[in-house]
Amino acid sequence: MFKKDISPGSKSKVKSSVQRAIRTQLVQTYPLLAPHIDEIIPKKEQLDAMKIPERVTLYLIGLTPLFYQHMTDALLPHLKLVHRFPTCFPSLRIDRGAIRFVLSGATLMAPGLTSTGGRLPTGADTEKGGYGELGGKGEEGKLYWDGEGEREGEGWYGGRELEKGEPVVVCAEGKLEACAVGLLSMGTKECKEKGKGPVVEEGHYLGDGLWRLVTE
């Protein structure tokens, strides 16, 4: 979606009622974000909306981009926000070989997820935890890794199967930080069964136009 560079559009202030609506919507879409919502969007802070091409609205506070939204689709987190709260978003993991394709804006295909390096939700509903490479099993939302030693493959990718159309964060094998955000174009269960075809449609990835957008 953001392959080309974006020139910053005009910023406008968001009405406080709309701001409240966005907050509730966020908590609904990302339940794990609930404990942090006050830190992400403090009640007193003025939220700004910036219009960028392709009918996308980017929400920011001050200079920090937070979320973007295509028309009235789900609110998707900006990668900088994902890096700040990596455990709060449903995630998948791709193998090493797929990273370079994702970072050049390709649609994420199933083989990158189903191979040994990739991770998909396990399918057991009862499991709970923080998502992503930094999310520890059972410790909800807690960042447990202390920066020492190898913890390859210890990330937790959720028990619940994700449905088609859900927002998802894409982590990568051997990397701590997430590398892309997008909407699922195929449920994770179907992905496991079929093992081919596109899974995450064009979204926001590291180094794309949205990433490089200067928000003065």
Place this chain on the structure above:
Amino acid sequence: MADVEAADASHEPQSRHVVYCGVCTLPPEYCEFGGTVKKCQEWLKKNNSTMYERLWSEDALAAATSSLSLDAQKRAEKDAHKKALKAEAAEAKQAATIASSKVIIKRVERNKRKFVTTVTGLENFGLENKKVAKDLGKKFATGASVTKVPSGGEEIVVQGDVSEEIEEFFLEKFPVIPEDNIELVEDKKKKGSGAGG
């Protein structure tokens, strides 16, 4: 610099602070895909040596590549090489355009003793006419607007004869423009309107 991976979950602000590469803006672990690997490495070594150790030490590299098949490795390498070349070429090209292009500040007589000043050629230095015009207007407290030139392209028109001040202002504010590349033109139909593009 604060430790990146410091898991400060127990403290008040719960967000992590992530270091981004100063060269390619990606998180340093993704620098290898950015095309400017060499520069990124140098930057990281200088700015965050612990992270450099973690990412670029030989063990780490070996571990990273071991999981890929040989074929895939080769392809990835080739791809990376191509990307690096591309990035280099783009950089060189940009440097060339900067070296060859000129900013022309022209004083145009409007009405006997009244003048306007036009500025062309800023686009090549990655500046936006509209923003610069606003700045100029603020700085000199005059009208400053962006107008289209019949020959194509745009120019900034500032009311009043402020050509020299503009030159000084540019030198101070936009160090990307070398001093030699700013040209002051006095009269009307001499040259310059074509150079702005």
